[in-house]
Amino acid sequence: MDKFVALTVDGLTLGSVYALIALGYSLVYGVLKLLNFAHGDVFMVGSYIGFGMLNALGGATDLAVPLWSALILITLAAMAGCALLGVVIERFAYRPLRDAPRIAPLISALGVSFFLAYSMQLLFGAQYRDYNLFAVPGNPLFLKGFHIGNVNVSLVRIIIVSSAFALMVVLWYLVNRTRTGKAMRATSFDREAAAMMGIDIDRVIVFTFVLGSALAGAAGVLFAIRVPTQVSLGFIAGLKGFTAAVIGGIGSVPGAMIGGLILGFAESYSAGYIDAIHIGGFRIWPEASGTRWTDLVIFVLLIAFMIFRPQGLLGRPDIKKV
Amino acid sequence: MRRFKFILPFSAAALALAVVAAASARPERTASTAASTKISCTAPMKIGFATPVTGGAGFLGTEQVSWAKYAVKTLAPRLGLKVTLVVGDTPVEQGPAVAQSVAQKFIADPRVVGIIGPSTSGAVAASSAAYFKAGLAHISPSATRTSLTQGGQKEATPAFFRVVPGDYIQGPSDASYMVTKLKVKKVVVMDFQEPYSQGLADAVERTLKAKNVSVTRLSAPNTTTDYSSYVTRVPGDADIVFFPTQKPGDAQTFARQLVEQGKKAKVFGGDGSNNPAQFNTPGAYVSNFAPDITGIPADKALIAGWKKDNPGKAVGSFGPPTYGAVQVLLNAVKLACTQGKGSLPNRRAVVRNVKRVRVANWILGGTFRWSTKSNDPLNAKFYIFQIQSNGSYKLVG
Numbered sequence: 001m002d003k004f005v006a007l008t009v010d011g012l013t014l015g016s017v018y019a020l021i022a023l024g025y026s027l028v029y030g031v032l033k034l035l036n037f038a039h040g041d042v043f044m045v046g047s048y049i050g051f052g053m054l055n056a057l058g059g060a061t062d063l064a065v066p067l068w069s070a071l072i073l074i075t076l077a078a079m080a081g082c083a084l085l086g087v088v089i090e091r092f093a094y095r096p097l098r099d100a101p102r103i104a105p106l107i108s109a110l111g112v113s114f115f116l117a118y119s120m121q122l123l124f125g126a127q128y129r130d131y132n133l134f135a136v137p138g139n140p141l142f143l144k145g146f147h148i149g150n151v152n153v154s155l156v157r158i159i160i161v162s163s164a165f166a167l168m169v170v171l172w173y174l175v176n177r178t179r180t181g182k183a184m185r186a187t188s189f190d191r192e193a194a195a196m197m198g199i200d201i202d203r204v205i206v207f208t209f210v211l212g213s214a215l216a217g218a219a220g221v222l223f224a225i226r227v228p229t230q231v232s233l234g235f236i237a238g239l240k241g242f243t244a245a246v247i248g249g250i251g252s253v254p255g256a257m258i259g260g261l262i263l264g265f266a267e268s269y270s271a272g273y274i275d276a277i278h279i280g281g282f283r284i285w286p287e288a289s290g291t292r293w294t295d296l297v298i299f300v301l302l303i304a305f306m307i308f309r310p311q312g313l314l315g316r317p318d319i320k321k322v
Numbered sequence: 323m324r325r326f327k328f329i330l331p332f333s334a335a336a337l338a339l340a341v342v343a344a345a346s347a348r349p350e351r352t353a354s355t356a357a358s359t360k361i362s363c364t365a366p367m368k369i370g371f372a373t374p375v376t377g378g379a380g381f382l383g384t385e386q387v388s389w390a391k392y393a394v395k396t397l398a399p400r401l402g403l404k405v406t407l408v409v410g411d412t413p414v415e416q417g418p419a420v421a422q423s424v425a426q427k428f429i430a431d432p433r434v435v436g437i438i439g440p441s442t443s444g445a446v447a448a449s450s451a452a453y454f455k456a457g458l459a460h461i462s463p464s465a466t467r468t469s470l471t472q473g474g475q476k477e478a479t480p481a482f483f484r485v486v487p488g489d490y491i492q493g494p495s496d497a498s499y500m501v502t503k504l505k506v507k508k509v510v511v512m513d514f515q516e517p518y519s520q521g522l523a524d525a526v527e528r529t530l531k532a533k534n535v536s537v538t539r540l541s542a543p544n545t546t547t548d549y550s551s552y553v554t555r556v557p558g559d560a561d562i563v564f565f566p567t568q569k570p571g572d573a574q575t576f577a578r579q580l581v582e583q584g585k586k587a588k589v590f591g592g593d594g595s596n597n598p599a600q601f602n603t604p605g606a607y608v609s610n611f612a613p614d615i616t617g618i619p620a621d622k623a624l625i626a627g628w629k630k631d632n633p634g635k636a637v638g639s640f641g642p643p644t645y646g647a648v649q650v651l652l653n654a655v656k657l658a659c660t661q662g663k664g665s666l667p668n669r670r671a672v673v674r675n676v677k678r679v680r681v682a683n684w685i686l687g688g689t690f691r692w693s694t695k696s697n698d699p700l701n702a703k704f705y706i707f708q709i710q711s712n713g714s715y716k717l718v719g
Contacts (some may be wrong), residue, residue, distance in 0.1 A: 128571030
């Protein structure tokens with residue numbers, strides 16, 4: 001039972017971060033029908049901005065402000081920095097290709113992804129960047145928390161999950177209860193009609209990128225407060241965020257949240273439970289038992305959804321007028 | 323008109339095929355030409371260095387390159403050689419393909435007379451055949467996988483050499499330390515689904531089981547960054563988690579997550595996790611093929627010279643064997659030049675002379691000699707360090 005609880009907590013922690021990344025994909029796809037493959041690298045840049053801000057505040061062992069303030073400040077800094085980055089990316093890499101065939105902005109997105117990854121490497125090198133919050137005097141983030149049975153649910157995990165959910169609630173409110181959100185939904189439904197109704201499409205698209213990138217920045221910090229960051233992180237994170245968005249239904253905001261959580265649990269439970277597979281007394285995998293099926297499970301899930309439910313859990317089927 | 327419609331695409335396809343055939347033929351012709359080219363020993367030569375300078379293991383390559391550059395700068399003139407170092411990046415995350423393309427680049431350059439590296443075992447396995455075919459000696463300062471030079475079906479070729487001991491020494495040595503000094507009863511052994519860690523994990527598991535230690539084997543993809551779910555599988559009463567990663571940051575993450583989840587096990591990393599800047603969790607263990615050379619009096623001047631070229635950088639433990647590897651290669655080139663009376667008849671002349679090299683005042687201490695039975699060093703050993711409360715590494719075994 002302890003193992004199940006521990007893996008559930010792991011899945012929730014991971015899934016919350018994936019959900020934030022997936023939201024960015026879904027937002028942009030919903031409005032622009034564009035898969036922003038640079039999104040994973042925006043997440044990576046966010047983690048670096050958080051690292052820089054933390055060092056500017058004195059570093060984990062010598063903070064100039066209380067720990068809570070530091071965490072809020074670094075998250076806001078990452079969100080602001082990534083929002084600005086999102087605006088720049090949209091303006092120079094996607095806007096000129098808005099009316100081009102769909103493959104053009106897709107290739108541009110891949111180019112931006114590589115540009116970001118290699119620029120960061122050139123600027124900051126290949127080594128890991130560690131927030132080192134483990135070394136905060138007293139280690140409150142990792143040693144304090146509460147217990148479910150024998151499982152320690154540390155403060156850092158509580159912060160990650162609650163922050164991610166808070167951001168998702170804020171996003172839901174923005175999209176569903178504000179004029180700008182209404183404009184976003186109208187644009188995602190029919191861009192031309194929205195323009196004809198007087199909606200400033202350019203502004204809506206920029207706002208979408210600001211939102212999506214800010215969420216990626218926040219996700220970057222929430223990830224890096226537990227695990228060191230490095231420039232190659234963006235690719236895998238982006239791939240998993242994309243998978244989560246597809247599972248939930250690309251273009252659907254609640255779908256992205258659910259998809260992220262499903263992915264987090266799938267990764268956690270497969271790492272925790274799947275060993276060598278036996279059929280009729282024969283072990284069909286030649287290696288010793290081990291937790292090696294995680295990525296396989298995740299991408300089999302992606303393929304299964306693409307085949308059997310391409311619109312995802314909460315996405316809209318793509319209906320074409322004939 | 324109808325005939326013309328078919329001629330144009332057909333011609334284009336034929337032309338494309340011809341271009342592809344010519345492009346794929348070129349490396350072979352270039353490789354065989356480069357391998358047999360006579361090289362004057364007074365003309366500028368190159369040494370290729372295949373190492374990861376980017377990615378999770380980029381710290382290793384960056385450190386090694388700094389020592390390789392210093393070695394070329396100081397040793398080549400003393401031997402009367404004009405040598406330039408050329409670096410080819412082989413990030414571990416990109417697998418064997420990148421090692422092969424770097425190899426092709428070096429092979430095609432007739433000025434390249436020898437190779438340092440590849441630094442990682444997977445890259446050696448992927449590219450040794452190509453280097454051997456091209457007659458290029460490749461001397462690794464850090465590829466430790468046993469099967470490269472030992473066993474019935476060696477993964478590396480006779481042109482591969484290494485100046486550090488293999489995992490067939492590291493694995494049993496680490497396992498023996500755990501049993502005799504740490505008195506372990508239960509150990510978790512991890513691998514990362516790539517050649518280096520799997521070989522080392524297999525060797526440690528075998529030795530531990532032979533000494534009646536209970537072993538749980540886990541395996542994580544090489545791209546894992548969050549190990550929480552794997553930590554969940556570590557038994558609460560496990561003494562050690564053997565963690566042979568090539569990314570010290572991952573060892574740090576795992577060690578912290580063990581503490582977070584209230585597990586008592588300590589992390590025991592292999593040589594790939596040796597990096598005090600990135601892996602410094604107190605109480606953990608690390609094994610490595612090189613001692614701390616700052617404790618070797620004969621290296622004092624050498625270290626001072628390197629530090630002058632690399633201000634603010636720590637000496638490390640991956641760099642000094644690289645200096646040694648360059649020293650061996652340059653001496654082999656010199657011997658081949660002497661035999662050839664001022665010129666290298668071909669690259670294979672360097673391969674033939676590598677095992678003739680013996681180095682007194684070896685940078686890692688003592689005298690460097692080759693084993694007569696393999697292309698490994700004679701009497702090499704692994705060193706075990708424990709991480710102290712201030713993050714420094716203390717030699718304990």
